[in-house]
Amino acid sequence: xxxFLSAGEVRVFAPATVANLGLGFDILGxxxxxxxxxxVARLVSGQKTVTLKEVRGDGGQLSKEAASNxxxxxxxxxxxxxxxxxxxxxxLDKGLPIGSGMGSSAASAAAAALAVNLLLGSPLRKAxxxxxxxxxxAAVSGRHADNVAPAMLGGLILVRALEPLDxxxxxVPDGLTIAVVSPRFELSTRKARSVLPxxxxxxxxxxxxxxxxxxxxxxHSGDLTVIARCVPDEVVTPVRAALIPGxxxxxxxxxxxxxxxxxxxxxxxxxxxLCRSAVSAQKAAxxxxxxxxxxxxxxxxxxxxxxSPGARRI
Amino acid sequence: xxxFLSAGEVRVFAPATVANLGLGFDILGxxxxxxxxxxVARLVSGQKTVTLKEVRGDGGQLSKEAASNxxxxxxxxxxxxxxxxxxxxxxLDKGLPIGSGMGSSAASAAAAALAVNLLLGSPLRKAxxxxxxxxxxAAVSGRHADNVAPAMLGGLILVRALEPLDxxxxxVPDGLTIAVVSPRFELSTRKARSVLPxxxxxxxxxxxxxxxxxxxxxxHSGDLTVIARCVPDEVVTPVRAALIPGxxxxxxxxxxxxxxxxxxxxxxxxxxxLCRSAVSAQKAAxxxxxxxxxxxxxxxxxxxxxxSPGARRI
Numbered sequence: 349x350x351x352f353l354s355a356g357e358v359r360v361f362a363p364a365t366v367a368n369l370g371l372g373f374d375i376l377g378x379x380x381x382x383x384x385x386x387x388v389a390r391l392v393s394g395q396k397t398v399t400l401k402e403v404r405g406d407g408g409q410l411s412k413e414a415a416s417n418x419x420x421x422x423x424x425x426x427x428x429x430x431x432x433x434x435x436x437x438x439x440l441d442k443g444l445p446i447g448s449g450m451g452s453s454a455a456s457a458a459a460a461a462l463a464v465n466l467l468l469g470s471p472l473r474k475a476x477x478x479x480x481x482x483x484x485x486a487a488v489s490g491r492h493a494d495n496v497a498p499a500m501l502g503g504l505i506l507v508r509a510l511e512p513l514d515x516x517x518x519x520v521p522d523g524l525t526i527a528v529v530s531p532r533f534e535l536s537t538r539k540a541r542s543v544l545p546x547x548x549x550x551x552x553x554x555x556x557x558x559x560x561x562x563x564x565x566x567x568h569s570g571d572l573t574v575i576a577r578c579v580p581d582e583v584v585t586p587v588r589a590a591l592i593p594g595x596x597x598x599x600x601x602x603x604x605x606x607x608x609x610x611x612x613x614x615x616x617x618x619x620x621x622l623c624r625s626a627v628s629a630q631k632a633a634x635x636x637x638x639x640x641x642x643x644x645x646x647x648x649x650x651x652x653x654x655x656s657p658g659a660r661r662i
Numbered sequence: 663x664x665x666f667l668s669a670g671e672v673r674v675f676a677p678a679t680v681a682n683l684g685l686g687f688d689i690l691g692x693x694x695x696x697x698x699x700x701x702v703a704r705l706v707s708g709q710k711t712v713t714l715k716e717v718r719g720d721g722g723q724l725s726k727e728a729a730s731n732x733x734x735x736x737x738x739x740x741x742x743x744x745x746x747x748x749x750x751x752x753x754l755d756k757g758l759p760i761g762s763g764m765g766s767s768a769a770s771a772a773a774a775a776l777a778v779n780l781l782l783g784s785p786l787r788k789a790x791x792x793x794x795x796x797x798x799x800a801a802v803s804g805r806h807a808d809n810v811a812p813a814m815l816g817g818l819i820l821v822r823a824l825e826p827l828d829x830x831x832x833x834v835p836d837g838l839t840i841a842v843v844s845p846r847f848e849l850s851t852r853k854a855r856s857v858l859p860x861x862x863x864x865x866x867x868x869x870x871x872x873x874x875x876x877x878x879x880x881x882h883s884g885d886l887t888v889i890a891r892c893v894p895d896e897v898v899t900p901v902r903a904a905l906i907p908g909x910x911x912x913x914x915x916x917x918x919x920x921x922x923x924x925x926x927x928x929x930x931x932x933x934x935x936l937c938r939s940a941v942s943a944q945k946a947a948x949x950x951x952x953x954x955x956x957x958x959x960x961x962x963x964x965x966x967x968x969x970s971p972g973a974r975r976i
Contacts, residue, residue: 375872508876509869514891516879547861553897555823556867557874558689562822564875565830568882577828583867 356391358466362459362659363502364444364650365451366528366620367494370579370611371560377451377494377614378504378520380528380652385455386441386662387419389463395435398423398464405442414438418453418484419460425480426464430471436464447534449614454495457484462500462659474500474659479513489537495614502658504567520655521570525626527607527633528652529598530618531645535591540615543587552583572608572624579609579622592617594643601639607632626651670705672780676773676973677816678758678964679765680842680934681808684893684925685874691765691808692818692834694842694966699769700755700976701733703777709749712737712778719756728752732767732798733774739794740778744785750778761848763928768809771798772973776814780975788814788973793827803851809928816972818881834969835884839940841921841947842966843912844932845959849905854929857901866897886922886938893923893936906931908957915953921946940965 363384367377392399398414414420419440427434438460446452461477461484481496497505497515508514559578566574589595589612598619602610606628607621619636623629633649640647677698681691706713712728728734733754741748752774760766775791775798795810811819811829822828873892880888903909903926912933916924920942921935933950937943947963954961 371871372875373871374868375875506872506875506879508872508888508891514876516876516888518879545864547863548867549861550859550897553862553867553870554688557685557687557870558820558822560871560875561686561689561820561878562828562830564878565820565832565882568879574822574830577822583864 357388358463359386359388359662360459360463360466360659361386361662362455362462362499363656364455365495365498366526367451367614368584368612369620370585370609371556371563371581372494373581373584374492374494375507376504377498378526378654379498379502379656379658380450380526380650381656382652383444383650385443385459387456387459387463388439389423389460389467390437391467392435392437396433398427398436398438400440401437402439403442404440406446409446410442418457418488421484421487422457422461422480423464425483426461426472426477429476429480430468432468432471434468436467438463445530447536448530449535449612449616449618450528450530451495451499451614453488454481454485454499457481458496458499458659466661478515482510490541498658500659503655506564518564518567520567521572523625524572524654525623525629526652526654527602527621527623527629527636527649528613528618529633529636529640529647529649531592531640531647533593533617533645535615535617537615540588540591543591544584545587548583556581556583575622576608579611581611585611588612588616593645594640595619597643598636598639601635602632605632605635622654671702672777673700673702673976674773674777674780674973675700675976676769676776676813677970678769679809679812680840681765681928682898682926683934684899684923685870685877685895686808687895687898688806688808689821690818691812692840692968693812693816693970693972694764694840694964695970696966697758697964699757699773701770701773701777702753703737703774703781704751705781706749706751710747712741712750712752714754715751716753717756718754720760723760724756732771732802735798735801736771736775736794737778739797740775740786740791743790743794744782746782746785748782750781759844761850762844763849763926763930763932764842764844765809765813765928767802768795768799768813771795772810772813776973789829792829796824796827804855812972814973817969820878832878832881834881835886837939838886838968839937839943840966840968841916841935841937841943841950841963842927842932843947843950843954843961843963845906845954845961847907847931847959849929849931851929854902854905857905858898859901862897870895870897889936890922893925895925899925902926902930907959908954909933911957912950912953915949916946919946919949936968
């Protein structure tokens with residue numbers, strides 16, 4: 349792709365992300381190498397507002413009002429946080445499907461926030477751009493950072509707290525690869541959140557804390573056999589799986605094909621599998637696509653290193 | 663201590679332990695250097711039962727029936743697991759207070775299990791002795807391994823699952839030291855368990871999983887500032903603190919004295935503080951003792967490296 353870049357134009361790519369990773373509901377997420385969204389930001393003289401000039405690749409689904417689109421909201425929030433008034437025109441190229449559970453709204457927000465910050469001469473640090481992206485997410489799908497943080501920073505991120513924001517980067521074992529399979533089936537984050545239980549048994553708290561403690565330990569130690577024991581979650585995954593045709597069969601197919609762990613990506617309907625190598629992830633992806641097809645859904649797979657970069661100028 | 667050791671006699675020490683460590687309800691525990699219990703096991707010819715010859719230091723509180731005392735039960739279970747019939751006579755020296763939340767019953771069980779195994783020529787591996795100790799705990803204070811596992815193995819242990827038993831050793835940052843203060847106030851594990859909620863809000867699950875994930879990451883990375891942010895628990899600690907006079911003031915005193923984190927040890931009434939050095943732990947211990955005294959309770963403090971050995975022959 350060749351583009352004419354002037355001093356007044358910045359082009360940024362931000363990747364899809366897999367949030368939750370089974371046990372890490374609202375607290376864990378990792379960046380994929382691709383797909384992702386691309387935002388071009390341009391300074392416009394003579395105005396002091398953010399406008400969304402064009403949205404491509406969304407099939408007409410997204411609002412072109414800056415204040416109703418996560419790219420526009422993130423841009424507005426960055427300007428506010430930097431204390432700068434400027435006229436900015438955004439173009440958003442959706443490279444990833446909407447409502448797929450791969451952090452579509454987060455990728456748009458992260459790309460726009462970084463593009464605007466670069467355009468302004470980087471008044472904010474990259475980590476400070478996550479707050480504006482959380483505001484954008486809150487407007488469309490609830491206040492959570494487990495997509496926007498890895499979309500911005502890359503890698504595997506633990507969101508310890510939202511208020512004040514406290515993020516930890518977790519190490520990713522060498523070779524760890526993720527397969528994500530997206531069925532042609534839209535599930536809104538709002539609907540996926542509506543089925544969540546308000547309370548969980550204390551026994552489930554004990555099991556989930558034990559498993560996430562072991563999972564985090566395994567990310568540090570590189571002991572992949574521990575990851576294989578720790579991805580299952582009994583609280584959020586089962587109620588959401590019921591909204592996705594074939595979901596449990598897809599997870600089973602991934603495990604049968606050798607994946608270390610498999611669960612729902614974000615709020616679904618995509619399903620991810622963590623695998624010990626790219627070869628293993630390709631095998632799991634193929635098995636998962638077939639399982640979705642048996643449930644009557646066409647599906648597409650992506651395979652990515654589990655440690656991929658975040659938003660960046662292209 | 664000088665003792666006459668024949669081939670038919672083994673003397674084992676097992677340490678006190680701090681379970682839960684705030685967030686790790688039922689899943690995290692670490693061994694203290696001292697105090698602990700000592701068990702002497704002797705082969706007795708002409709009988710095929712376990713007998714408890716003597717219990718010292720318990721103020722007459724503990725049963726001398728082998729089948730009703732965790733030392734005796736653990737010994738019986740080791741014989742059963744090893745498939746060996748033998749006459750064994752145990753002597754138990756209680757070095758640690760009963761009902762203090764420092765793993766008293768677990769220390770007795772671990773010491774007896776290891777003593778019997780050594781006496782029999784070590785038919786079982788040390789890790790295989792934890793199952794018999796869990797049976798002993800189950801008989802007196804509920805089925806959990808977060809005291810017996812570190813009492814046997816030493817160090818900081820994560821109990822990922824009980825069935826089948828899955829334990830992970832977590833690394834302990836250099837210099838990390840724990841202070842434990844025990845007030846003269848007995849609180850049974852059964853009573854402390856009776857106040858636990860049956861269910862917790864999903865929001866509490868999210869916060870506790872986020873904090874324990876960060877805590878485990880901090881044990882690996884050695885970043886003590888993260889530990890300081892992660893010990894508080896909102897689920898178990900508040901309801902149990904209400905059973906212990908001055909508990910919240912003692913925790914506050916520890917933090918004000920520079921502790922990284924402070925919470926209830928096991929099911930209480932002891933309170934622990936994780937500190938960055940022995941000097942810091944001594945300071946926290948003194949402040950905690952004073953806070954218990956202000957609440958009308960005499961208290962004793964122990965300070966120990968957070969990475970101390972488990973049960974061993976002496």
